[in-house]
Amino acid sequence: MELARAYGVETDGQLKTAMTDEPLHATISPIELEQALVNLIRNAAESLEAGGQIEVRTTRIEDVVEIEVRDDGRGIQEEGIGHVFEPCYTTRLREGGTGLGLSFAHGVAMGHGGELILDSSP
Numbered sequence: 631m632e633l634a635r636a637y638g639v640e641t642d643g644q645l646k647t648a649m650t651d652e653p654l655h656a657t658i659s660p661i662e663l664e665q666a667l668v669n670l671i672r673n674a675a676e677s678l679e680a681g682g683q684i685e686v687r688t689t690r691i692e693d694v695v696e697i698e699v700r701d702d703g704r705g706i707q708e709e710g711i712g713h714v715f716e717p718c719y720t721t722r723l724r725e726g727g728t729g730l731g732l733s734f735a736h737g738v739a740m741g742h743g744g745e746l747i748l749d750s751s752p
Contacts, residue, residue, distance in 0.1 A: 643675055643678045643680075643681065644681075644683045647686050649686075654690055665734065666738040667686070669734050672731060673732055674699055677705070678701060679703070679704070682701065684700070686698070687700070705751050711750065714732050715748075718730065
């Protein structure tokens with residue numbers, strides 16, 4: 631989380647964590663998971679207004695580990711929802727967005743037998 635904390639600070643935002651105390655065992659690539667989380671947090675931070683918040687939460691439901699990244703940013707317009715996981719799709723081209731962050735995170739989740747679910751409203 632420390633790698634990503636600076637992204638929230640750039641927008642005068644705050645990164646909060648709510649991690650479960652119990653050990654969460656999963657067969658994953660820790661480097662890929664870290665990169666995916668950094669991409670999700672950076673994406674969230676880039677959508678924040680000044681003073682916004684990002685929360686990363688972990689839970690386990692039976693044999694499923696869930697990592698939730700939630701922000702109170704501006705959300706995604708309806709016409710973009712179906713495209714956010716496509717490589718090179720970005721709504722922030724002028725700000726330097728590459729459109730690779732969410733696509734990469736989605737690939738990591740799918741490659742590990744998981745899923746990445748988007749829930750957004752503008």
